Amino acid sequence: MSDNLNKNEKELLIHVDDLSKHFDNLHALNGVSIDIYKGDVIFVVGPSGSGKSTFLRCLNRLEEPTGGKILFEGIDITDKKTDINKHRQKMGMVFQQFNLFPHMTVLKNLTLGPMKLQGKSKAEAEEEAMKLLERVGLADRAKAYPNQLSGGQKQRIAIVRALCMKPDVMLFDEPTSALDPEMVGEVLEVMRELAKENMTMVVVTHEIAFAKEIANRVIFMADGEIEEEGDAAEFFDNPKSERLKAFLAKVL
Amino acid sequence: MTFIDQFKQNFIEENRWKYILNGLGVTLRVTLFAVLIGIAIGFIVAIIRSTYEKTGKLKILNLLANIYLTVIRGTPVVVQLLIIYFVIFSSVRVDKIFVAIIAFGINSGAYVAEIIRSGIMSIDPGQMEAGRSLGFNYIQTMCYIIIPQAFKNVLPALGNEFIVLLKETSVAGYIALEDLTKGADIIRSQTYSPFVPLLSVAAIYLGIVMLLTFLLKKLERRLRSSER
Ligand SMILES: Nc1ncnc2c1ncn2[C@@H]1O[C@H](COP(=O)(O)OP(=O)(O)OP(=O)(O)O)[C@@H](O)[C@H]1O
Ligand SMILES: [Mg+2]
Numbered sequence: 001m002s003d004n005l006n007k008n009e010k011e012l013l014i015h016v017d018d019l020s021k022h023f024d025n026l027h028a029l030n031g032v033s034i035d036i037y038k039g040d041v042i043f044v045v046g047p048s049g050s051g052k053s054t055f056l057r058c059l060n061r062l063e064e065p066t067g068g069k070i071l072f073e074g075i076d077i078t079d080k081k082t083d084i085n086k087h088r089q090k091m092g093m094v095f096q097q098f099n100l101f102p103h104m105t106v107l108k109n110l111t112l113g114p115m116k117l118q119g120k121s122k123a124e125a126e127e128e129a130m131k132l133l134e135r136v137g138l139a140d141r142a143k144a145y146p147n148q149l150s151g152g153q154k155q156r157i158a159i160v161r162a163l164c165m166k167p168d169v170m171l172f173d174e175p176t177s178a179l180d181p182e183m184v185g186e187v188l189e190v191m192r193e194l195a196k197e198n199m200t201m202v203v204v205t206h207e208i209a210f211a212k213e214i215a216n217r218v219i220f221m222a223d224g225e226i227e228e229e230g231d232a233a234e235f236f237d238n239p240k241s242e243r244l245k246a247f248l249a250k251v252l
Numbered sequence: 253m254t255f256i257d258q259f260k261q262n263f264i265e266e267n268r269w270k271y272i273l274n275g276l277g278v279t280l281r282v283t284l285f286a287v288l289i290g291i292a293i294g295f296i297v298a299i300i301r302s303t304y305e306k307t308g309k310l311k312i313l314n315l316l317a318n319i320y321l322t323v324i325r326g327t328p329v330v331v332q333l334l335i336i337y338f339v340i341f342s343s344v345r346v347d348k349i350f351v352a353i354i355a356f357g358i359n360s361g362a363y364v365a366e367i368i369r370s371g372i373m374s375i376d377p378g379q380m381e382a383g384r385s386l387g388f389n390y391i392q393t394m395c396y397i398i399i400p401q402a403f404k405n406v407l408p409a410l411g412n413e414f415i416v417l418l419k420e421t422s423v424a425g426y427i428a429l430e431d432l433t434k435g436a437d438i439i440r441s442q443t444y445s446p447f448v449p450l451l452s453v454a455a456i457y458l459g460i461v462m463l464l465t466f467l468l469k470k471l472e473r474r475l476r477s478s479e480r
Contacts, residue, residue: 062381085388086387088384089387093381099378101383113386113387116392
């Protein structure tokens with residue numbers, strides 16, 4: 001009960017209602033519902049193929065949902081009449097494979113969106129980009145091309161690229177899975193900082209220890225459904241469903 | 253007759269060198285403008301086809317594009333040139349250079365389209381997703397992110413296509429356009445000595461092709477170094 005009261009005080013950011021995604025006969029998502037509040041740091045875990053990526057990619061309609069509804073900041077973005085491009089600007093996304101634009105310098109990667117989509121001047125966009133670059137310790141790489149960067153650097157730049165759009169939520173799909181182990185830490189550090197600044201985050205990851213550390217809520221997905229959901233501490237220390245228990249036993 | 257005499261007879265007498273110079277001008281003009289038309293058509297067709305392949309949209313345009321590609325690539329360029337001159341423009345008086353530019357441009361567009369399409373399809377789908385996730389629409393993502401990379405990747409193939417086109421324009425004589433090849437042939441028919449005019453023209457084509465190849469290699473190297 002107290003839990004509910006707490007939530008009501010917080011501002012609802014994304015309301016997901018009975019979301020589903022079918023690929024032909026394959027049901028990747030089966031009626032997922034969840035409310036995401038401002039400042040939430042939600043980690044999504046689960047076995048491979050359970051629909052974690054599909055869920056995340058449906059949130060900004062990179063994957064077109066086949067059923068259900070998503071309200072983002074009160075607006076139904078699953079409605080075909082909604083201009084999804086406008087709302088995507090407010091939903092930053094970070095990919096496993098970084099997906100930096102290889103034909104542009106780091107700085108150009110960061111300023112393209114703000115300049116072309118938000119009408120910022122070059123000077124203004126570059127100033128903001130440089131500030132963020134400094135904060136992730138990569139200001140000296142502004143003039144480099146993505147191919148000249150290490151994996152960890154690329155992913156930090158990719159996070160900054162999303163941040164340059166001043167998003168209201170950040171979506172991460174296994175941001176450290178393509179990295180060499182020694183580079184995972186630097187990316188997690190940036191995410192840790194973001195969480196501290198109350199950025200709303202939805203993170204799909206296999207880094208269970210990291211989830212334990214910074215998540216306030218954790219979702220366990222299985223077969224395209226949310227099998228269990230709870231506060232981080234409760235989730236890990238006191239799992240209820242058998243499948244989650246088995247999953248945690250395997251990964252912890 | 254010595255070589256010097258032959259040279260004099262074929263090029264100096266009656267200012268015959270003018271056939272070569274004017275012909276070269278015509279060949280270069282036709283090639284240049286046909287290339288521009290080819291690129292314009294090629295881009296449009298390539299975007300239509302790859303959009304259809306990736307999203308299933310633009311069904312009718314894609315069908316038209318396919319018909320265009322099939323017909324153009326399935327018939328000889330000389331026949332296309334003759335049809336455009338004698339059938340399509342039969343009742344209007346038009347500049348032959350204009351006809352040649354249109355014919356070779358339309359022809360080249362079909363080959364350029366396939367080159368650019370393969371370039372677009374070779375770009376990692378993650379690039380489109382990254383662009384879209386920032387809030388760019390499909391066309392913007394194409395213009396800012398996909399096409400520049402695709403263009404860079406296919407530049408060698410495009411350059412090659414233009415070299416092919418330069419040589420292909422040598423059939424323009426079929427509509428009595430006095431291009432480089434036709435110029436040499438006119439000299440030959442006047443002097444009855446084929447050796448010097450034809451070999452000279454061959455050397456000129458070769459020289460231009462080698463120059464273009466050289467410039468292309470340089471451009472390629474520069475584009476590549478910007479990524480490293
Ligand atoms: N584009 C697609 N076409 C067809 N099937 C798909 C497509 N994308 C995902 N799937 C299927 O949907 C199911 C869920 O996939 P999803 O990528 O969401 O899983 P995941 O939980 O992210 O797995 P992983 O941990 O391996 O990344 C899988 O069975 C997958 O094969
Ligand atoms: Mg996944």
